[in-house]
Amino acid sequence: MKIIINADDFGYSKAVNEAIDLCMVQGLISSTTLMANMPFASEAVNRACLNKYEECIGAHITLTEGKALSRSILNCNRLVDKDGFFQIKRNSLFWFTKSERNAIKEEIDAQISWLKSKGLRISHVDSHHHIHTEFLVLILLCKVCKKYGITKIRLPLYYKSNNILIKIYKYCIKFYVFFNGFKTVDYFVDKSMLSHFEGKNVVLELMVHPIINGNRIIDSVTSESIEGINFGHLFFYDEL
Template structure:
C-alpha cells in the first residue's frame, strides 16, 4: 500500500492550491497541515470545499513562523529575540525539562487549533523533520498519545546512511512503534523511493512517500524540493492500483 503525503499544507495560498489540485488529479492521497502558518484557515476552508478534510494530518512546526503559545517565545533554543520560531536541528542533543515542557505545550496547541477548525487529524509529521530529534520526539510522542493522534511519521528508513545514522533512525522508529504510533513500514522521499524493492508495494506493506506540490513561475505543478515537474516525477513511482491515506489505515487495522 502506498500513501503519498503532501507536506506544508497551510504554508501559503499558492501551496494550498497546488495540494488541492494534486488531490483532484489523484496524484496524492494525504496531506499535513501547519497550524501556525499564514494560510492555515484558507487551507481548512479549501479542504472542506474540495472534500479531503478527512485525509489531513498535522505538520508540527517548531522551525519557522510564529508559535501559538507564549512560553516558547521566551526560549532562545526555539525562538529568536522577536519570538519567531527558528529551532536548528543537530544543535541540541539534550534539552532541559522546562524546554521539553514548552515543546509539549506548543505541540498540544497546534493540535487543538486544527481540531477547533474541524480537522480531526489522521496522523502527524513535522516541518524540517524536527520530530526526529530525540528529545523532541519524546515530547511529541507523549502529546500524540495524550491527545489521541494515531500515527507519527517514521524517520527515513530507505536512504543509504552510515551505520551510526541507521542505528539512530532505527532506535527512533522503535520508539514510535513501541508507543503504538507506527502506521507505515517505510518512509522516504522522491529521491529514494526507487531504492525500495518492488515487493514493498505489496498489500501487506505500507509505504509513505513525502512530496511537496507547488507552482512554478509559469503556473505548472512542480515538487518544491526537487524543483522538477510533479507528474513526471510521480510517473517513475511504482504505484498500486489505489493510493491510501493514513485515515484508511484505521479501517485496515480494525
C-alpha cells in the same frame, strides 16, 4: 508496493495551498499535513472543507519556522527570538532544559489543538524539517498525540548508509514509535528512493512539496513533476 503520497507544508503560502488543493482534488496525493502556525493556515482549512478532503489532513508540527502559538515558549530564548519566531534548527540543540521541554510540549499541543478546533480529525503527524525525529522532540510529540488520540506518526527518511550509528538511531526511533502503540509505514521515502522497493510487499510514504509551475504541478524541492508518480491505487494512513 503500496504508496501514501503526502504533501507537506499546507498553509505555508497561498501558492502552496493552491497547488496542494489541486493535487487533492485531482487525486494525485493521498493526504497533506497542515502547518497551524503559518499565515495561510486558515485558508488551507477552508480549501480542505470546501473540497471535502478534511479527513485526509494531518498535522505538520513546526518548531523551526514561523511564529509560536503558545506562551511559555516565549521565555525560551534558545528556541524563539524576542518576537516569538522560531530560531532553532534541526540537530542544533542536543539537550533541552526542563522548561524548554515543557514549552515545546505546550507548543505541540497548541498547534494540534488549533487544528482540532477547526474540525480536523488529524489522520497522522509529521514535522517541518523532520524536527520530530530528534528523540527528545519525538518523546514530547508522542505524549501529545496520545492525549488527542492520534495514532500515526511519520518515520525518519530512509536512505542507505553504512554508518552504524545512523542505523541504530533510526532503529531506535522506529522501535519507540511502535513500542508506544503508534502505527506507521514500513519506510518514509522521497521519489529518488522508489526504485529500491519495486516489487516488494511494503507500504511507503512518499513526501512531496507541490507548487504550480506554468501548467504543471512540480515538487518545489526536486523540480520534478508530481503527476504520474503513483503506482495505481493510492494508499491512505487510515488503511494501516
